[in-house]
Amino acid sequence: MSGRIRIDGVSIPFADGQTVMQAAEDAGVHIPHLCYHPDYAANGSCKLCTVAIDGWQTSSCTTKAVDGMVIESNTEELNSERRALTQMLFVEGNHHCPSCEASGNCKLQNQAYRLGMTALIFPDFTAGRATDATHPDILLNRDRCIYCELCVRASREADGKDIFCITGRSENKSLAINSDSGTLADSGLQVEDAAANVCPVGAIIKKRQGFRKPIGQRDYDERRVHHNKVRLPNLPKLDKAPGEKVSVATCSLAGCFGCHMSFLDIDERIIELTQRISFDRSPLNDIKHISGPVDIGLVEGGVCNTENIETLREFRDNCQVLIAVGACAMDGGVPALRNHLDVRDLLEESYINGRGIDSPQIPVDRELPYILEEVSPIHEVVKVDFFLPGCPPPAEAFWLILTDILDGRQPDLPYDLLRFD
Amino acid sequence: MSTENSSVAEEQLVKYRREPGMVLQMLRGIQLAQNFIGPGDIETLARSLNLPTTKIRALIDFYSFLHDQPRGRYAVYFSDSITDHMLGSRERAQQLCRALGVQLGKPDEKGLVTVALTSCTGLCERGPAVLVNGIAIDRIDEQRVTEMAGLIRQQVPLGDWPLEWFVINDALRRKGPLLDNDLRKGEAIERAIEIGSQQVIAELQASGLRGCGGAGFPTWRKWDICRGTSTEQRYVVCNADEGEPGTFKDRALLNTYSRHVFDGMTVCGVTVGASKGFIYLRHEYEFLREQLERRLQRRREINLLGRNILGHHGINFDIEIIMGAGAYVCGEESALIESMEGKRGIPRIRPPFPVTHGYNGRPTVVNNVETFAYATGIVARGPGFVAHDGEDPCWKLLSIAGDCRSPGIYEIPLGTSIRDVCEMCGADDVQAIQVGGPGGILISADELDRKVSFDDLNTAGSFIIFDSSRDMLEVALNFTHFFKHESCGFCTPCRVGTKLMQAMVDKIANGHGARVDIEQMQRLHHLMTRASHCGLGQRAAVPILTTYEKFPDSINDRVGDVDFKPAFDVEAAIERSKQIVAEETRS
């Protein structure tokens, strides 16, 4: 049976046997998805393509089109559910985009951008799955696997090799390799195999190919991918008389100050800004403590020790609006790469075994803050009102957000200013 | 890599005719024989069945009762169902661990014993219950644990343990047409053959019988659809997975009324045109298996099964038992079929439904144990068999457990009020009742006038009563952990959602929760309900949110008047650092 269906009010045709997803793709209507691929049998597991058909929610990649179907897809409710699904996939694995070879070419990241995901909100699982680097040309980084099963399907359906296999259940689900050693080395996987090229994220990647394409030329960098602006979640309004200066405090916790540097990249516009804001505590003016109630707090960096917690609490207690700035504040970032190591190993590497260490000794001075077992994003410690992702966020994004707040507008970020790397 | 064949694996290969689809049954056989599946066993199976070893390992990793590490001579599992919990299962498990000097969930070094927890074992009215090497023992008290520890230490074979421990009785408390009947064995089959398929289906329709496994699909329609498919091969499957915590009526039916179940399956086979039936029996009911096999054999001898049943030429039907290996999701009919085919129990994409594309892709009727038993009565005696004065047609078996004087099985007319049920079972102090298991509905004492029926409180049988001494958050906590443990992991909302839910409920229970967590749970619940692939994920967040709705104090008392609390315990997070500083200062 062929016929027509309506997606968000647009009537599109479908051919005999097509699913809603296939009909939509053919007609150029985008329904977000991760595990769907036109060349392989539908899996229906990621659930991003969930749509409402005659009021009933279902995956569009597994639902056959029926003449006259009325489908809702691009609604705020469905998009916010999809956003939550991308957030769930981010916290389930280890998705530190700034250090990922797939960044800019990754479907998960792209969906997150398109859906306006700026924060992870859920607690991180700190996945610690085994990496397989045994193959001369291909690397499997399981921490980034989203279980779309595309490699499983591609290997079986296109390559006829059946190399990948899902094992376990619930949180112990895992991607296994069908080979004598259980690794890719003797699996027979080849660089040109469909299975080696189908991974939508940075889980199966080619060695020595990472970061080849410069930023700006990667698959999903350009505005041509998506023109819409991303409406960001509601920001509390500041309580200010017209003309009254807005006070801003900034700090860097476990971060690299890169976000601050990027902020300064707004260049001469900083002068315009200082006419409307005054700086309280900030590394920019070297004031060490917040003097009293502040309107906006910008926090860079994750939380790695007790001093970070104190600083963060000082900010939360005094700032009306608290903004997490950058990848580290958002998900722990580069410092969180240590989360799989024991604290003692860290300290010994830094103070005893590391290179160029004179009089090795783990410092025990009572004045020093204690190191936390894991580096955490700041929203796991205090309530955060707003997130500005990026590693670092572009200067333009700082400018936009701050001026929007000063002018009392709800911020909209253009697609190319929302980025995790 | 060893090339020697494992003899235990070889035995299983022979037993299951070297059919690759039977690999799960073989693995289970090996597990029960030696309490683990070794690399040699895996290789033998892989070679002989021409399967990659990874696929075999994938099964071991999926099913709770399969292990690739030795569990010792005795594998002891305490049921962690809320009903066992309320009867002290955790304390008994700890007592046994102490007595044997082992840690919960960890095999001991001497290869003697592993004491672990498992999801509901279906002995809720007679808990706390354990499984020892797959065999159930009920009513575990302090005394029994002490004796058990002695038997294990002295390595007494299970066959020499006190016999009375293994006698599992059915507490049949209230009998209706099914539990109290004078049906002759085979009577329904005779009549089905006599009146013909169309009439069988018409009588089922007239009776109003709907599926007793939870979904309540009209039984006549399922049979009719299957019958109408154009194919040579159809199947009948009896869903005896009974995994919903608090349910144990299928266990009693298979124990005492198995002839009605077998008759019903055969009637179904005759009606839809299937010559093969399967009973998918949950691993926990291993203790029923042998007697069921014996009874099936006996039926073959008297021509109630096999070729030309009761002398009717061309009417062939046989029944085979397939065992589960520990996965609640395998009660979902399409996951059950995957499991029957020897795969991981992942629910299929539906439609198509099993009734047109089921076992081996063939049309398959999947019905609950109880559904088949009632069908037997209806087909033998007509729709009047299940008639009663009330408005809702048919009867229902309830498995009542928890805080009441007489837990057990009650056959009630559908439409009976909760108040009447409470009276029957002697529940006079009711704080709450969970109707339909963790995935069902929690009601408070204000709702006793509601009814057990498909339109109001639907239940596959589970009915758990909580008196005023119970902490309702503990109950929700138990259910939330259950769902996370049992999620098959296929789809994102459930796999990640159940884990997040568990983290948030734990956080609240530990006194670290805040209002933001409750809001978060509400949002997540919405998503899980609307986007999950099967009923498990759709219902997994219901317990905690209904608890919040109906017993807000159980949560608010823990949360207090706080908007936000950190996701982790800051003090605990610096313990390690403090310890290192202390060590360094000393040295």
Ligand SMILES: Cc1cc2nc3c(=O)[nH]c(=O)nc-3n(C[C@H](O)[C@H](O)[C@H](O)COP(=O)(O)O)c2cc1C
């Ligand atoms: C997670 C899940 C678990 C289930 N467990 C069982 C079960 O243990 N026993 C059962 O009969 N039905 C169970 N069901 C319902 C079955 O999918 C199916 O509806 C039922 O076996 C059909 O038989 P009926 O029509 O006789 O009820 C479960 C469903 C879900 C979603």
Ligand code: SF4
């Ligand atoms: S770019 Fe890499 S880290 Fe970022 S979402 Fe994709 S796979 Fe994950």
Ligand code: SF4
């Ligand atoms: S490795 Fe990549 S393609 Fe394979 S399941 Fe994981 S995310 Fe999907």
Ligand code: SF4
């Ligand atoms: S809802 Fe849960 S149990 Fe059901 S398919 Fe999804 S992950 Fe598996």
